Amino acid sequence: MRAVWALMRRGHDLVVTAMAVVAGLALVWLMVAIVWSVGMRNLGMQPHAWLFTSTEYGVFYMTMLGAPWLVRRRGHVHIELVTATLPDGVRALVSRAVAAGCVVVCGYLAWRGYLLVQTNIARMDFDVRAYFYPRWLLTIAFPVSFGLMAVEFARFAVGRELMHTGQAGIHE
Numbered sequence: 001m002r003a004v005w006a007l008m009r010r011g012h013d014l015v016v017t018a019m020a021v022v023a024g025l026a027l028v029w030l031m032v033a034i035v036w037s038v039g040m041r042n043l044g045m046q047p048h049a050w051l052f053t054s055t056e057y058g059v060f061y062m063t064m065l066g067a068p069w070l071v072r073r074r075g076h077v078h079i080e081l082v083t084a085t086l087p088d089g090v091r092a093l094v095s096r097a098v099a100a101g102c103v104v105v106c107g108y109l110a111w112r113g114y115l116l117v118q119t120n121i122a123r124m125d126f127d128v129r130a131y132f133y134p135r136w137l138l139t140i141a142f143p144v145s146f147g148l149m150a151v152e153f154a155r156f157a158v159g160r161e162l163m164h165t166g167q168a169g170i171h172e
Contacts (some may be wrong), residue, residue: 014146016068020047023066026058033058057138064141068148072155083164089136096162099156106150112143 033055037047070076078098083091116139119125125135156163 008083012148012151016072016152019065019145019148021064021070021071026062026065030058031101032060053130053132053133059132060138061141064145067145068152071152072148075167078163078169080164091164092162095162096157101152102153103150103157106146106153110143110146110150113139113146147158 033051037051037055040047067076083094087092117136120134120136120139127133127135127138153163155161
């Protein structure tokens with residue numbers, strides 16, 4: 001049974017890391033697309049419509065796909081100023097409670113995202129701007145990302161590590 005859990009954890013870690021790599025590639029694409037678009041404008045040309053649309057999608061995917069990795073690395077926005085002043089036992093309790101709350105919120109958002117994907121598929125919704133893009137390919141990021149964030153927050157809620165280190169200002 002322990003081997004199964006280890007395999008599942010490695011698979012989960014691989015998925016989260018792969019999503020972070022894709023988010024990084026989206027960031028590179030954003031840089032290229034923006035330079036390309038600005039260059040075209042400076043040369044008096046009209047940038048391609050798909051160029052603008054792809055940057056919008058890139059910002060969205062970069063945010064959603066990178067979020068679980070950021071949670072794992074404690075790179076998400078949270079304030080250590082208050083928790084750093086708490087005694088160790090109280091800080092651990094507060095940190096686990098906050099992480100558990102995050103699990104609940106992310107789980108709810110993952111569920112609502114799943115329902116949204118189902119609706120997009122049932123209605124055969126398309127994002128129609130520069131090209132026809134099935135909307136579910138956008139909204140699938142919600143249940144996947146929020147579901148994986150719930151798992152990452154759960155690691156802090158019940159695992160050995162705490163989300164709040166008690167070292168305010170150390171990592172800035």
